[in-house]
Amino acid sequence: MLIKVCNISDLEDQKPKKFSINSIEVLAVKIKNKVFVIDAYCPHKGGNMEYGDVDGYKIKCHLHGYEYSLENGKLVYNPYGKSSGWYFSPNLKVYKVEIKGEEIFIEV
Numbered sequence: 001m002l003i004k005v006c007n008i009s010d011l012e013d014q015k016p017k018k019f020s021i022n023s024i025e026v027l028a029v030k031i032k033n034k035v036f037v038i039d040a041y042c043p044h045k046g047g048n049m050e051y052g053d054v055d056g057y058k059i060k061c062h063l064h065g066y067e068y069s070l071e072n073g074k075l076v077y078n079p080y081g082k083s084s085g086w087y088f089s090p091n092l093k094v095y096k097v098e099i100k101g102e103e104i105f106i107e108v
C-alpha cells in the first residue's frame, strides 16, 4: 500500500524532516533530485534521527555517531569498532519511495 509522506517542496536539500503518517514516524531527506524516507529513530538506541547530520548519502546519529546509508540502511560506520552487546545495531529501515509529480509516497 502506498501512503503519502509530503510534497517535494516541503523538503530542503540535505535537511531531514519528520512526518507522522498513520502511526509511523519517518524522516524524509532530499538530496539533489533523490528523496529518501527512513525510520525517524536510530536502530541503535533510538536516537532522534531528525537531529542527525546528512553527509553524502549517509546520515549520522547525533547520540553515538553511528552512520547509516540512506540508500539501503546499512550501518556504514561505528565509532566504537565493536558490534556485540550494547554496541550492536541493526540496519536502519529505509522505505521504498515513489514520486508522482510533486508528491512523495512510501510503500508500507
Ligand code: FES
Pocket: 042, 043, 044, 045, 046, 047, 061, 062, 063, 064, 065, 066
Ligand atoms: S542511538 Fe543512534 S548511534 Fe546510538
